[in-house]
Amino acid sequence: MPELPEVETIVRNLRRGTDGAPSLIGQTIQCAHLLWLRTLAEPDLETFQAILPGQTIQAVGRRAKFLTLILSESTLVIHLRMSGDLKMERSETSFAKHDRMLLEFASGWRLSFNDTRKFGRVWLVNDTQKLFSNLGPEPDDPALTPARFHTMLQARKRTLKPLLLDQRFLAGMGNIYTDEALFRARIHPLQSSETLDLQDATRLLDAIKLTLAQGIEANGASIDWVYRGGDFQNYFQVYQQTNNPCPSCGQPISKTTVGQRGTHFCPHCQTLKGA
């Protein structure tokens, strides 16, 4: 569920500490619990539980939708996938229904990884290189200029929406922010990537950056029964707005399936170019 802005929000909250909870940084791990085996991708459970105790969290970061906890001697990488969430709680709190992995700290606090759908994964590695080697650029990478983005789009001949969701092409976009960014750029989700000219590519890159920045500013989106405190859902222009009037032209928003993902767009404002 979480996309770049939601992950970034979680990272910032863990770094800063929130309503009574201390920062994750500086916490020393006493032990780790694993309640669902498959949540741990690497290494095996015994190694995982043997290596963690005594290590201190030095930094909390993000790459694409991965969270990174830099420890004294290794790095703990977490991907929340569709339903994962991370929070600090007191150690005496009982485990919650969908807790999958927990780190107990010497301070009397604990980090819980709760993940209803069990898609989330955790890796404990010495080097994140391998894990991150196939990721595309961060949307706010200064090296990602409009010209460079245009070249990347030209180099593929792929339907735009699935391409933007492909983390090897661009890191961090998910279903919500892709629909919102395509609408903002007035580009049809089925448009083929190589048909975009430099002007289209520039508009799209701007739209992506703006949409993500707005998402972060709003602390992410909270929808369905998964609430994370953000309110970007109040700013959706097309996502989950099926049949509602387009904020720009008033025509009803359409919903279709593209690349097996629900896709929202305005058929009047986002026309298929050259078709």
Add this chain to the structure above:
DNA sequence: CACGAGACCTGTTCGC
């Protein structure tokens, strides 16, 4: 290489 289908999971909402 591009694309679609199927897996992995649980919970909620929709349609009859």
Add this chain to the structure above:
DNA sequence: TGCGAACAGGTCTCGT
């Protein structure tokens, strides 16, 4: 009311 189907913010793997 009840029950199955469809769907949900992600990604991987396989087959064409």
